[in-house]
Amino acid sequence: MNYLYLLALCLAFISCCSAAAAFGKTNGQPGCRTEEEISVGSYPHFHNKKQYWVCETLGVPARIAFCPVETAFLTAERICVPWAEWYWSPTVLPPSQPAYGGI
Numbered sequence: 001m002n003y004l005y006l007l008a009l010c011l012a013f014i015s016c017c018s019a020a021a022a023f024g025k026t027n028g029q030p031g032c033r034t035e036e037e038i039s040v041g042s043y044p045h046f047h048n049k050k051q052y053w054v055c056e057t058l059g060v061p062a063r064i065a066f067c068p069v070e071t072a073f074l075t076a077e078r079i080c081v082p083w084a085e086w087y088w089s090p091t092v093l094p095p096s097q098p099a100y101g102g103i
Contacts, residue, residue, distance in 0.1 A: 026046065027045055028043055028045055028094065029062050030062045031094070031098045032058060034096055037095055037096065041078070044073050044075045044091065050067045052073040053094075068080060070083060071086075072086040
C-alpha cells in the first residue's frame with residue numbers, strides 16, 4: 001500500500017514539473033521595444049511556420065501575419081517562400097518579449 005502512495009507522489013511531482021516547463025515556452029512574439037526590432041520588421045512564429053510576427057510600432061507588441069497558401073516563413077530571408085524552398089533554421093529569441101508573455 002505504501003508503494004501506491006509513493007507512486008502517486010512521483011506522478012504528481014512529474015506532472016508539476018512538466019506543467020512548469022510548459023509555462024516557460026514562448027511563441028517567438030517580439031515585444032517591439034527596440035529600434036532593431038522595428039528595422040528588422042518580421043520574426044518567425046516558433047510553433048507554426050505559416051505564421052510570422054510583424055513589428056511596426058515601437059513599444060507595441062508584434063501582430064501575427066500569415067503566409068499565403070502553400071508557403072512558409074523562411075527566417076533567413078524574412079519572407080514567405082514555397083514549401084519546396086523552405087528549410088529549417090534554429091529558433092532565436094527576439095531582442096525583447098511582450099510584457100504579458102505573448103499569445
